[in-house]
Amino acid sequence: QQPVQSPQAVILREGEDAVINCSSSKALYSVHWYRQKHGEAPVFLMILLKGGEQKGHEKISASFNEKKQQSSLYLTASQLSYSGTYFCGTERAGTDKLIFGTGTRLQVFP
Amino acid sequence: GAVVSQHPSRVICKSGTSVKIECRSLDFQATTMFWYRQFPKQSLMLMATSNEGSKATYEQGVEKDKFLINHASLTLSTLTVTSAHPEDSSFYICSARVDRENTEAFFGQGTRLTVV
Numbered sequence: 001q002q003p004v005q006s007p008q009a010v011i012l013r014e015g016e017d018a019v020i021n022c023s024s025s026k027a028l029y030s031v032h033w034y035r036q037k038h039g040e041a042p043v044f045l046m047i048l049l050k051g052g053e054q055k056g057h058e059k060i061s062a063s064f065n066e067k068k069q070q071s072s073l074y075l076t077a078s079q080l081s082y083s084g085t086y087f088c089g090t091e092r093a094g095t096d097k098l099i100f101g102t103g104t105r106l107q108v109f110p
Numbered sequence: 111g112a113v114v115s116q117h118p119s120r121v122i123c124k125s126g127t128s129v130k131i132e133c134r135s136l137d138f139q140a141t142t143m144f145w146y147r148q149f150p151k152q153s154l155m156l157m158a159t160s161n162e163g164s165k166a167t168y169e170q171g172v173e174k175d176k177f178l179i180n181h182a183s184l185t186l187s188t189l190t191v192t193s194a195h196p197e198d199s200s201f202y203i204c205s206a207r208v209d210r211e212n213t214e215a216f217f218g219q220g221t222r223l224t225v226v
Contacts, residue, residue: 032214032215039201039220039222040219040220041203041217041218041219041220042154042217044111044215044216047213047214087153087154089215096159098156098207098215100146100153100154100155100156101153102153103152103153105151
């Protein structure tokens, strides 16, 4: 079953922050985050493996709450290049399938 | 990072014909590759898992006779859309992982299929 992301869309001014949530109805082994520009392949941002794990990548960080089966992506001081659609990808223990969430479309304006 | 190459990037075909899409891992061996389909403004939907040397595993609702997958070597998987119809028009994208788990998925460039 596909993870649900919220919000569906976000509009930001440069320098503003945003949070994107990913929620699964099934137990998760790991969570991936990707960003996709229109007509292009998704680009890997980060992977979180353990419950409670947090990771950072420049001004983009994420957390993973294994018990709640949720992950959040934090975008701080957004840049124009952050625009795109963000997908979480989840995998369950014992399977190497990556199932993508519903997606969050992010637009950053000057 | 690892490189996955997908070809062609765009294809237009007539209804009723078949189209083959290739996915190659250029600098690593991939025993497993994944095929996704994406409609405009929607998420990537997993179609099937391609296993080297064995039959592909299809997700529920995906017609295996329509979407033929062959994984003949450790670096090549192909997806053939048979008897294509306009509703098969979509963005098809493959991915592979170096290890089975705990690693990022590397994606091909995607193939935009238009059936006229």
